[in-house]
Amino acid sequence: MKLSRLSIKNFLGVREADKPLTHPVTLFAGKNGAGKSSLQEAVRMALTGETVRVGLKKECGQLVTEGAEVGFVEVEIDHKIRAALRLPAGKTTLTENYVLPRALPHVLDAQHFTRLGCNERRTFLFSLMGLNAGRAEVQRRLLEKGCDAQKVEVLMPLFRSGFDAAHEWAKDKARDEKAVWRTLTGEAYGDNKAATWQAKKPEFERTASADLPHRLSALDAELAETHQHLGGLQADHKRYADSAQRLAEWREKGSRHTYIADTLARDQAELKEWETKVATLKALNFAKNALPCPNCDTLLALKDGGLHAVPFAEGVEENLGRLPEYEAAVYRLKQAVANEARALADAEAAMKAMAELELALGEKPDETVIHAVREQLEKLKNDRSTLAEKRAAYQEAERQVTQADERTAKALSAHESVRAWSAIADALAPKGIPGEMLAEALTPLNERLEDSAAITEWTQVVVTKDMHVQAGGRSYALLSESEKWRADAMLAEAISYLSKIKLVVLDRFDVLDLKGREELLTWLDSLAQGGEIDTALIFGTLKALPQSFSQNIATHWLEKGVIVEFKEAA
Structure with missing residues (x-):
C-alpha cells in the first residue's frame, strides 16, 4: 500500500502540509510542538476513521487548529485513490470504492497490537493469516484428533458463538455426564475408578438354579x-x-x-x-x-x-x-x-x-x-412352596445381577461420554485446536520478528501461545520505554509484511538513542531495497535533520505546523 501524497490543513498542530511522498521511507522531524504527532494522527484518522484525542465524532470540531474554522486531511494512495477527512464534521470519504486492509490500524499505530487483549490478539492473528476457524475446519480437526463424530456433530451449531462458547458447552456436557455417573453409582467420580467401576452383584451359582x-x-x-x-x-x-x-x-x-x-x-x-x-x-x-x-x-x-x-x-x-x-x-x-x-x-x-x-x-x-x-399331598405342597421360594430367591438374585450389569453398562457409557466430551473440551481449549491454529499464525509472525531482530540487532520479540508479548524473555510490561518502542516497531512491520500492506507509521522514534535511530533507518532502508515496504512514515523530535541518508529515505522538517526548509540552529 503505497502512499503517494499527504495534504493536511488545520488539523491540530498541523497548519498546512502538502507533500508528495517520493521515497519509500519518509522522516518527519522537528522540535517539540512542531506538529509531528498531529501529522501522524491525521494520516491515521483519514485512513481508518478512528477519532484521535476526542471520544466522539461530534467532538471532532476540537481537532481544528486554533483560529481556523475548518480543516481537512487527504491521503493519496498509489497516485489515484484518495482518503479524505473533513473537519469539523469528522466525516471520512474514500474514492474508487477502495477497500482498506483490515490490518491497517496496526501499521498506522505501532502500539495498537500490544494494547489489545490476548483474545483480541488471537482473533486478529487468525484473520491476518487467513486461518479458517469455521465449522468445517474445526470439525475436520476434531475428527482428526479422534473425537466422537456424533458428539462433534451435536456441538457444531455452538461455533456460531465462537470457540469459547463451544468449549464451555463441551465442559458442561462432561460435567453433566459425571453427574449421571454419580447418580448411577452413588460414588464420587474419578477417571481411573470410573473406567473399572462395576456394580455389586449377589453371589449365587447359576448351575444350581438351572434345574x-x-x-x-x-x-x-x-x-x-x-x-x-x-x-x-x-x-x-x-x-x-x-x-x-x-x-x-x-x-x-x-x-x-x-x-x-x-x-x-x-x-x-x-x-x-x-x-x-x-x-x-x-x-x-x-x-x-x-x-x-x-x-x-x-x-x-x-x-x-x-x-x-x-x-x-x-x-x-x-x-x-x-x-x-x-x-x-x-x-x-x-x-x-x-x-x-x-x-x-x-x-x-x-x-x-x-x-x-x-x-x-x-x-x-x-x-x-x-x-x-x-x-x-401336604408334603408335596410344602416341598413345592420351599422350591418356589428358592426359585424366587434365585430369580431375585438374577434380577439384581441384571440390574447391576445394566448399571455397570450405563455407568461405563456415562464415563465414556465424560471422556469423549472432555476430549472435545480439551481440543477446544485455548491450548488445543485454537492453540494449534494460533501456532500456525504465530510461526510466520515470530519468524519475521526473528529476522527483524537479526537485521537491527535489537532484542528479539516473541508472541507466545497465550498471546503475551515478550522481548528477550521478559514481559512487554517490564520493558523500558525504548525497548517497548523497538518491540512495537518490529510488530508493526511484521504485520505490514504478513498482510502485504507494506506500510508502517512510527511516531516518537526519538525515544531511541543515536545508535538505535541508525539501526532503525538501516533496517527500513534494507526493507525498501528488498521491496518489502512501499511506505514508511517516521516521526520524531530532533534538533536537526540527519545529514547522510540512503536514496530510499526522504526527510522533512516541521516547524510551527508547517513543512519548511531546515535551517541550522544558531
Missing part, C-alpha cells in the same frame, strides 16, 4: 396326580357313604314289608265287608216307597221302570239312614288300602334295590389310605 424350573414342573405334575388320586378316593368314600345311607333307608323300608302286607290284607277284608253292607243297603233303598199290592198285600216298589216285590224287612228305614256312614267307612278303607298298597310296593322295591346294592356296594374304603394320601 429348578424342571423340578417345579415335576412337582406340579405330581401334585396334580396326587390331587386327582385323593379326589378319586374321596369320591369313592362319598359314594360308599351315600350308598350305605341309602341301604340303611332301604333296609328300614324292607323291614316293614310283612307289617304292611298284613295290614293291607286286613284292611282289604274289612273293605270287602263294608262294601257288602253298602251294596245291601243300596239294594233296599228303592223299597222305601213300597206300597202293598191291592190284590195280595205284597209290597211293591218301582225299580228300573217296573214293579218289584219288596221283601218285608223290619228296620229297613233305620239301616238306610246309616248308608252315608257306611259309604264314608268304605272311602276311608279304600284310601288306606291304596296307601298300604303303595307302601308295600315301595317296600318291595326297597328290598329289590337293597339286594342289588348289597351286591354292588363292595368293601368299605380304607380311611388310612385317604389319610396317607392327604399327608403326601
Whole structure:
C-alpha cells in the first residue's frame, strides 16, 4: 500500500502540509510542538476513521487548529485513490470504492497490537493469516484428533458463538455426564475408578438354579396326580357313604314289608265287608216307597221302570239312614288300602334295590389310605412352596445381577461420554485446536520478528501461545520505554509484511538513542531495497535533520505546523 501524497490543513498542530511522498521511507522531524504527532494522527484518522484525542465524532470540531474554522486531511494512495477527512464534521470519504486492509490500524499505530487483549490478539492473528476457524475446519480437526463424530456433530451449531462458547458447552456436557455417573453409582467420580467401576452383584451359582424350573414342573405334575388320586378316593368314600345311607333307608323300608302286607290284607277284608253292607243297603233303598199290592198285600216298589216285590224287612228305614256312614267307612278303607298298597310296593322295591346294592356296594374304603394320601399331598405342597421360594430367591438374585450389569453398562457409557466430551473440551481449549491454529499464525509472525531482530540487532520479540508479548524473555510490561518502542516497531512491520500492506507509521522514534535511530533507518532502508515496504512514515523530535541518508529515505522538517526548509540552529 503505497502512499503517494499527504495534504493536511488545520488539523491540530498541523497548519498546512502538502507533500508528495517520493521515497519509500519518509522522516518527519522537528522540535517539540512542531506538529509531528498531529501529522501522524491525521494520516491515521483519514485512513481508518478512528477519532484521535476526542471520544466522539461530534467532538471532532476540537481537532481544528486554533483560529481556523475548518480543516481537512487527504491521503493519496498509489497516485489515484484518495482518503479524505473533513473537519469539523469528522466525516471520512474514500474514492474508487477502495477497500482498506483490515490490518491497517496496526501499521498506522505501532502500539495498537500490544494494547489489545490476548483474545483480541488471537482473533486478529487468525484473520491476518487467513486461518479458517469455521465449522468445517474445526470439525475436520476434531475428527482428526479422534473425537466422537456424533458428539462433534451435536456441538457444531455452538461455533456460531465462537470457540469459547463451544468449549464451555463441551465442559458442561462432561460435567453433566459425571453427574449421571454419580447418580448411577452413588460414588464420587474419578477417571481411573470410573473406567473399572462395576456394580455389586449377589453371589449365587447359576448351575444350581438351572434345574429348578424342571423340578417345579415335576412337582406340579405330581401334585396334580396326587390331587386327582385323593379326589378319586374321596369320591369313592362319598359314594360308599351315600350308598350305605341309602341301604340303611332301604333296609328300614324292607323291614316293614310283612307289617304292611298284613295290614293291607286286613284292611282289604274289612273293605270287602263294608262294601257288602253298602251294596245291601243300596239294594233296599228303592223299597222305601213300597206300597202293598191291592190284590195280595205284597209290597211293591218301582225299580228300573217296573214293579218289584219288596221283601218285608223290619228296620229297613233305620239301616238306610246309616248308608252315608257306611259309604264314608268304605272311602276311608279304600284310601288306606291304596296307601298300604303303595307302601308295600315301595317296600318291595326297597328290598329289590337293597339286594342289588348289597351286591354292588363292595368293601368299605380304607380311611388310612385317604389319610396317607392327604399327608403326601401336604408334603408335596410344602416341598413345592420351599422350591418356589428358592426359585424366587434365585430369580431375585438374577434380577439384581441384571440390574447391576445394566448399571455397570450405563455407568461405563456415562464415563465414556465424560471422556469423549472432555476430549472435545480439551481440543477446544485455548491450548488445543485454537492453540494449534494460533501456532500456525504465530510461526510466520515470530519468524519475521526473528529476522527483524537479526537485521537491527535489537532484542528479539516473541508472541507466545497465550498471546503475551515478550522481548528477550521478559514481559512487554517490564520493558523500558525504548525497548517497548523497538518491540512495537518490529510488530508493526511484521504485520505490514504478513498482510502485504507494506506500510508502517512510527511516531516518537526519538525515544531511541543515536545508535538505535541508525539501526532503525538501516533496517527500513534494507526493507525498501528488498521491496518489502512501499511506505514508511517516521516521526520524531530532533534538533536537526540527519545529514547522510540512503536514496530510499526522504526527510522533512516541521516547524510551527508547517513543512519548511531546515535551517541550522544558531
